[in-house]
Amino acid sequence: MDNFKTIIEILGEPYYQSQDVLLYNQDSLNALSKLEGHINFDLTVTSPPYNIGKEYEKVKPLQEYIEWSQEWMSKIYNVTKDNGSFWLNVGYVPIKNKGKAVPLSYLLWDKNDFYFIQEIVWNYGAGVAARKSLSPRNEKVLWFVKNNSNYTFNLDSIRDPNVKYPNQKKNGKLKVNPLGKNPSDVWNIPKVTSGRNRHSAERVNHPAQSPIELFKRIILAGSNPEDLILDPFVGSGTSCVAAKSTNRKSVGFDTNPDYLDMAIKRLHEEHVVQQALFNF
Numbered sequence: 001m002d003n004f005k006t007i008i009e010i011l012g013e014p015y016y017q018s019q020d021v022l023l024y025n026q027d028s029l030n031a032l033s034k035l036e037g038h039i040n041f042d043l044t045v046t047s048p049p050y051n052i053g054k055e056y057e058k059v060k061p062l063q064e065y066i067e068w069s070q071e072w073m074s075k076i077y078n079v080t081k082d083n084g085s086f087w088l089n090v091g092y093v094p095i096k097n098k099g100k101a102v103p104l105s106y107l108l109w110d111k112n113d114f115y116f117i118q119e120i121v122w123n124y125g126a127g128v129a130a131r132k133s134l135s136p137r138n139e140k141v142l143w144f145v146k147n148n149s150n151y152t153f154n155l156d157s158i159r160d161p162n163v164k165y166p167n168q169k170k171n172g173k174l175k176v177n178p179l180g181k182n183p184s185d186v187w188n189i190p191k192v193t194s195g196r197n198r199h200s201a202e203r204v205n206h207p208a209q210s211p212i213e214l215f216k217r218i219i220l221a222g223s224n225p226e227d228l229i230l231d232p233f234v235g236s237g238t239s240c241v242a243a244k245s246t247n248r249k250s251v252g253f254d255t256n257p258d259y260l261d262m263a264i265k266r267l268h269e270e271h272v273v274q275q276a277l278f279n280f
Contacts, residue, residue, distance in 0.1 A: 003039060003228050007251060010034050015257065016264050020249045021240050023260050028232035028253040032075035040081040041251070042152070042227035045218045045239050047089035047210050048072075050104060054208055056235075056256055062095060066107055072232060073112035079230070083151050085222045086114055086144040089122070089210065092136070100133065105140040114144030117151075122214060124191035141187075141218070152227075157220040158183055189213045204262045206236040215242040223248055237263025241270050 004022055008014065011031055016023040024031060049057035051065045060068065076086055090104035109116055120141040129135055145151035159180035168175045192202060192209040202212055215238050219229060225247040231239035234252025236259055243250035244267060254260050 003249070006039055007035065010038055015260050016267075018267065020244055021267055022251045023234065023237070023240070023263060024251070024253050025255065025257050025260055026253050027255055029072050029075060031253050032072070032079055032232065036075065036078045039079060040084070040228075041079055041230040042081055042084050043087070043219065043223040044076050044080065044085075044230040044232070045087045045089075045215055045222075046231045046233050047208070047235075048233045050091045050208075051093055052091075056208075056259070062093075062107075066111060069108055070111040073108075073114075076230070076232065077113045077146065080114075080146050082147050084146050085151055086112075086146075087218045087222060088142040088144070089139060089214070090142065091139045101136065103140055105142055109142055112144065114146060115148040117143045117145055117148070118185055119143070121186045123186055123188050124211075125188065126191055141214075143222075152222055152224060154221055154224070155182060158217050183217075187214070187217065189217070202266075204236050204266065206259060206262060209236050210238045212238055212242050212245070215239050216246060219243055219246050219248060234263060235259050237266050241266050244270050 004017075007022060008017075011024060011026065011034060014022045015025040048069070051057065051059055051062070053059050073086075073088075080086060088108070090108065092101040092103055093107075094100055095102050105119060109119075120143060121138050122141055123138045125137060127136055156177075156179050159177060160183045161180040163176050163181050166176060166178075189211055190213075192211050202209075219239075219242050223229060227248050229239065229243040229248050229250040231250065231252045234240060234254045237252065240250040240252050240263060252263065254263075
């Protein structure tokens with residue numbers, strides 16, 4: 001049975017539906033509990049609330065936040081295909097009497113049943129200035145798989161073409177892959193910024209918007225065309241826009257309809273771009 005049809009039969013009519021996207025104005029924990037045993041996703045990519053007091057979250061005691069994270073991550077595990085993966089983008093959190101900016105990756109990396117492949121450092125180049133510490137310029141992406149001997153990873157899809165000596169040879173053969181080099185575990189991708197002089201072209205009115213390029217690279221690496229992508233905290237829809245632009249299907253959940261409306265607008269704009277490219 002078609003995956004979208006199955007999801008709609010279980011969860012009811014979505015907030016938004018297109019040929020390749022389903023958006024639900026639902027709590028992801030409740031929704032995923034209903035989907036367990038009925039649907040499996042190829043890849044989950046998400047950036048959940050960091051528990052730092054953004055407008056879309058209520059700050060929880062730290063242990064309660066960790067337990068909540070453990071609960072929703074267990075649901076992700078249960079709805080992931082055997083060769084599927086889970087990519088988690090997290091930042092930092094202050095811990096009273098312990099630390100000013102403790103990486104959430106230290107607190108969450110072992111709180112699920114996935115196998116941890118590695119940590120990617122997302123270096124975004126611009127951000128908050130600091131006087132009594134070094135200015136923060138990175139977040140982490142934790143890459144998990146369900147089966148460490150059988151998982152999707154498309155290195156050729158994300159190779160970096162910026163090779164210093166692309167034509168270098170050894171014994172008459174090219175020393176480097178003609179598609180480019182391995183991009184390594186440090187990714188230099190600009191942050192989505194605001195402000196009169198540094199406003200990103202993709203910026204919408206969301207307080208924690210992820211760049212399309214970050215999620216697009218994850219989706220290209222960890223899934224194949226026509227695969228089913230999940231984002232349980234879809235926000236302004238970056239994951240769905242990235243999935244659509246790479247010929248994947250996606251499902252997103254968010255409890256804020258205003259954010260879903262932003263996502264729908266962005267998806268319509270992406271559709272116009274794709275149609276223009278198709279007709280070119």
